[in-house]
Amino acid sequence: MPAPRTRAVVAATALLATLVACTPNDTSTPDGTSGAATLTVDSSADACVLSGDTAPSGNVVFEVTNSGDEVTEFYLLAEDGLQILSEVENIGPGITRDLVLVARPGSYQTACKPGMVGEGIRADFTVTDSGAQVGPTGAVADQLEVATTNYVAYVKDQTEQLLTATEAFAASYTAGDDDAARAAYAPTRVHWERIEPVAESFGDLDPRMDLREADVEAGAEWTGWHLLEKDLWAPVAADNGGAEYVPLTPEQRSTYAAQLVADTQELYDRVHSDEFTLTADQIGNGAKSLLDEVATGKVTGEEEAWSHTDLWDFQANVDGAKVGYAGLRDVVAAKDADLAATLDERFEQVQALLDAQRVGDGFALYTDLTEDEIKALAASVDALGEPLSRLTSAVVL
């Protein structure tokens, strides 16, 4: 047994011990509003008497006293009665031992096992929702709080910029100033793409605003950004399924542009309402779904089928994912340093490839990319998406 390996074992053990959440042992407030809810359990030779069969979610303490003459054990099991959530063993006669845990709302089973054998004396137990956040506490919770606050602020800021830019774009488009509208198209959509998962969470807005022609259901009306895109970059018949493209009339232009502005205003209002909150896991999942967006739409050139400004969207999706990750990075680095290092590196790799395609204030058109460049971009997106899919669990669990 070489010494380094020995030290590694000890170090790993010490590390294990530091990587666990704390639950306060303070049982002075049995009302469940703060501190912990405390229940007494009396385990005798043939009975298992709890002082109650419910507790509010949060810290729960079972004070288990053995009044029998055999050693007993006390278990809290999941509803299926199989999975052990917590246990306390070796409760000798006359001894009281505490089982302390952070309980989530749900149905459970309790079991006393006098004599340490068999199924035990079981009873149903319910944890009600106290409204108390059951999750990380202490420093991690504070970090997550800051992260979510900042991310919500970012989302609000992007919708503000989106609204202003969309109004300007709509004005140019309605007035027939196609050059100005074309120039404003991609830089405006960037604000949408950065917060796409949030916009998509409003299930009614996203299809109205960002639907591609290929995804329009039969009989449904096609509206939103990509309708105007097609009108601005009118395709020749060959690219339009053989049919001659019919430009929108000035009335139609004004109708659809006005609807896009109204929908954007609606998005802005919802994001700015007091009810709009995000949790750390939503941010983590959002970062991942932004990368999925890139992988399924932007890398393939399907998103901007007529304007070919996919790389603007690509950059915006990466921006949004990066902002989400940046807020959670401290927590990730503390819990899983390797994951944080991998993510840092992969974000840089994607960014380097995108930077190579910059032209002036914008990017090369998708149609100007070579087959190899597209492959390299796709590979870098996949390489980032994989560790990003582990972000949420690293933060939340």
Next chain:
Amino acid sequence: MVANYLIGLREGLEAALVVGILVAYLVKSGRRDLLPQVWLGVGLAVVVSLGFGAALTYGPQCLTFTAQEAIGGTLSIAAVGLVTWMIFWMGRTARHLRADLQHKLDDAISAGRWAVLVMALLAVGREGLETALFLWAAASATGSSTRPLVGAALGLGTALVLGWLIYRGALRLNLRVFFAWTGIFLIVVAGGVLAYGVHDLQEAGILPGLTNLAFDVSAAVPPSSWYGTLLKGVFNFSPATTWLELIVWVAYVSVTLTLFVRSVWFNHPAPRPAAQLHPAT
């Protein structure tokens, strides 16, 4: 009283046996210079366990159930690695003795020093935390009754005495017999520790199959009986054993026992345990 006594006995037995054999081995093979490492390891384990236990009892509860089981399971598996190493270490010594090469006892002295310390540390510390928590609970009960604490202390004391008796007995044996039989005994002990570690990880939900029992002889061997306690304390025998525990136990014991018997009893070239720094010359 009796129940608490048996808990103390059970928790203390394995540690006392392993440490007793370790000390006997060092004394017999003329390596008394390593004894301080043993006692240092034991002392460390006791202090850390009691400290941890006190912190958990009186401070914030910083160990989730899953974490506690994961630590227990991991320590058990680490302990098995060390005990296995020790078995073959002893086996090598036995062969040297037979070949009358006693002066070539063991080159790996620096590794030996560390390993001896950690082995003692793990043997005592593996169940140390649970024992400490139990002792603190027994101590807190002294307000109403001192009997739980007295019972637990007597149990631990008995385990220590048994360990000492094993040590004395081992000293009486002739060397060959000592090595051959303690090796086999330790292999069975280590197999039990490994199965126990697997059970811990199953309880934590890290490994599957907690409810798939291979056999359940709880009726014949109640864990609260004195013989159930001894079986559990010495061999980590669980009356209700899961399939995974059984498979792991059989796999470990059959492989290690075969290698051990071949090398020590029939003097085949010793298998080279992975954790060996220097080749035996």
